Amino acid sequence: MRFLILWLIACAVPPLPPPNAGLPATVVIAPKARLVLETATTAAQRERGLMSRTSLAPHTGMLFVFESDEPVSFWMKDTLIPLDMIFVASDGTVRRIFERVPVLAPGTPDNAIPLESASARYVIELAAGEAEQDGIESGTRLRFARTP
Numbered sequence: 196m197r198f199l200i201l202w203l204i205a206c207a208v209p210p211l212p213p214p215n216a217g218l219p220a221t222v223v224i225a226p227k228a229r230l231v232l233e234t235a236t237t238a239a240q241r242e243r244g245l246m247s248r249t250s251l252a253p254h255t256g257m258l259f260v261f262e263s264d265e266p267v268s269f270w271m272k273d274t275l276i277p278l279d280m281i282f283v284a285s286d287g288t289v290r291r292i293f294e295r296v297p298v299l300a301p302g303t304p305d306n307a308i309p310l311e312s313a314s315a316r317y318v319i320e321l322a323a324g325e326a327e328q329d330g331i332e333s334g335t336r337l338r339f340a341r342t343p
Contacts, residue, residue: 221258222340223319226330232258232319245320246273254329256321268312269320271299277323282315287337290315295323 218233218240231254235241241259245251256278261267264285271278280293291313299308319337321329331337 223258224338224340226335228254228329230254230256230319230321230329232256234258234260236260244274245278247275249275251276251322253325256319256325259318259320261316264314264316266312266314267318268310269318270308270310271296272305272308274298279321279323279326280311281319281321281326281331282313283317283319283337285316287339289331289333289335289337292326292331292333294326
């Protein structure tokens with residue numbers, strides 16, 4: 196029985212995603228999942244984000260890290276898959292979630308791309324529907340296995 200439980204736990208833990216330009220991974224513990232997130236800490240890394248990705252493995256995505264809690268805005272420019280955007284305070288509390296943000300038509304002018312905005316220290320992007328599946332909602336406290 197112990198072997199079966201350990202095997203089930205091991206199967207539920209996603210592998211580290213392939214590196215995107217050498218970005219390190221951060222593990223975030225959500226109510227129903229362990230997330231392995233590529234970590235963007237510089238302006239250039241945050242600007243590139245998940246652009247041009249055609250898929251994300253379950254329980255993987257990107258963590259955007261800012262200096263402090265501050266108003267931040269995100270858009271879906273050149274993003275090819277719908278996403279959930281999760282805005283998180285310094286203490287790990289989820290402040291706001293934009294669920295299932297749709298992909299925009301190629302060539303959409305920059306001034307026509309909607310912005311998703313909130314105050315946050317961290318923003319997590321997951322595949323559309325993943326936040327709900329992983330038990331993440333406004334007020335949820337996420338735990339960082341390693342603080343970026």
